[in-house]
Amino acid sequence: MRGPQVTPFHAGAIARRGAARLRAGLPFIPMHFGQPSAGAPAAAIAAAHRALDRDALGYDELVELRERIAAYYADTHGLAIAPERVLLTAGASAGLVAAYAAMFRPGDRVALLRPGYPAYRNTLCAMRLEPVEIRCGAEQHYRPTPAQIEALDPAPEGILLASPANPTGAMLDAPLLTALLASCRARRIRVISDEIYHGVGYGAPFVSALEIDPDAVVINSFSKLYRMPGWRLGWMIVPPAWAEQIHVYLTNMFLTPSTLAQHAALAAMDAREDLEHWVAIYGRNRARLIDGLAALGITRLLPPDGAFYLYADVGHLTQDSMQFCLRAVDEIGVGLAPGIDFDPDEGHRFVRFSFAVTPAEIDRALELLAGWLPR
Ligand SMILES: Cc1ncc(COP(=O)(O)O)c(C=O)c1O
Structure with missing residues (x-):
């Protein structure tokens, strides 16, 4: 090998x-x-049963699901996201692979937080990208500071932010996220924001990076809030200029995510x-x-x-x-x-x-x- x-x-x-x-x-x-x-959710399982009975389950991307996800951003974050910017993925994992492939060249440096989700680092390595760790210990409440981003030398090509984060559950509030994204923008660091735990929280509001930086690439999934990890379905929101090309990456790498899961996910999103x-x-x-x-x-x-x-x-x-x-x-x-x-x-x-x-x-x-x- x-x-x-x-x-x-x-x-x-x-x-x-x-x-x-x-x-x-x-x-x-x-x-x-x-x-x-x-x-x-029971409604998602019922929708999957119905789809099994009447759909041939070919390679498919449900326009209704892309529209439903766009509507979620309007309802939850007050954002107008064109459904074309919503790309369906086989979980957040496939979204990360496509984002890395599309945004970086081999050898590029990508910053991530330590402690953090292990696959961020391991997938970067598998794709011949160089992880640059930013240590965020308990003394800083497991959150990065703008000064840490400014101190990265040389500036990395990209950064992965996560809120709420795995394994700490730490969230980035609007003032901190704004400051972090401003530091990234000033240094031309491209941002991937993993928002897979949005909706699973204990009082603090969920802020999407898209509310602050429309160019951020956002990763999300049905694995956590929607309790569908084995269904392998997620999504990304990408800048309009990149949407078509990243979609081409996704279809070449994965064709489509599970069609059955897409039917179920549409119902899951309404199972409030x-x-x-x-x-x-x-x-x-x-x-x-x-x-x-x-x-x-x-x-x-x-x-x-x-x-x-x-x-x-x-x-x-x-x-x-x-x-x-x-x-x-x-x-x-x-x-x-x-x-x-x-x-x-x-x-x-x-x-x-x-x-x-x-x-x-x-x-x-x-x-x-x-x-x-x-x-
Ligand atoms: C922070 C984070 N991002 C991404 C993933 C991958 O999730 P998915 O099942 O959507 O591929 C996980 C899974 O645990 C996670 O914790």
Whole structure:
């Protein structure tokens, strides 16, 4: 193989051991991956059934879905986005690949935040782009500052911003996002804004980079708020001048995303009550988990503004987060993600808890941890 070697998702090893437990009839609480344990909204599943009955499910891109996504930007952000700027993708992952391919040349430097979603860095490497990390620790609330962007030398070609962010749940409010985007513009740094966790939050408003910079490339997906990770459907909003060419990239690379998923997604976008119901559950899980972990002595964490993760410093318990997570799955059947996935330098003393599970699973995980962690 002549391509670059890329680091795996370490949480994948936890998933495999969790699956083996389930096959062996042992319990497993899946808090390792960022995926809602409740499936898609009932309306989405019903729409998929109807589509199966009457649609041949060929390669298709539903104009209605592009229009519905454009309407979402009008309703939620007051933005007029032409449906031609909405490109459907096989999840945010495919959107990131197409954005990297279209926006950069091999060898270009692209900034990203550490800790951050591992595939940002790993996909950059696979595509022969150079990740430039901006360290955003707890002391700066896991948020970048304009000064950090101004200090990048030389200026990178691009930057990936995420709000709410994985694994920290940190959000960028309008003043900070405005300042960050101004620094990027001044230095001609192209912006990709990953907004995949929009809609999953605990009070703070969701600001789209498009409200501030119409040239930002926005990535989003049906995997999180809409609880459809396995359906593999997402979207990008791209500048008008790039839309046709990025669409050409997407069709060459992926043809179309799943047609069945597109039918379901149209219904999911209107399932407002159902979506809000689960976000309210995540809100209660978040509070329960913060309190429960505090009672177990895990207090070095910042309550997330959004997404469904707690990123906790467990340095008093381990300096080897992978080992800690392997033991947690093998010994008590609790799936956690090791910090080394998100931060190769400091992640050895962090773990990420996903609370997109049921309240009963949160309670049980806390009980199991209480009996397992040293007192
Ligand atoms: C921040 C972030 N971006 C992108 C993705 C990829 O999501 P998708 O399922 O839409 O490909 C994930 C998945 O966990 C994520 O956390």
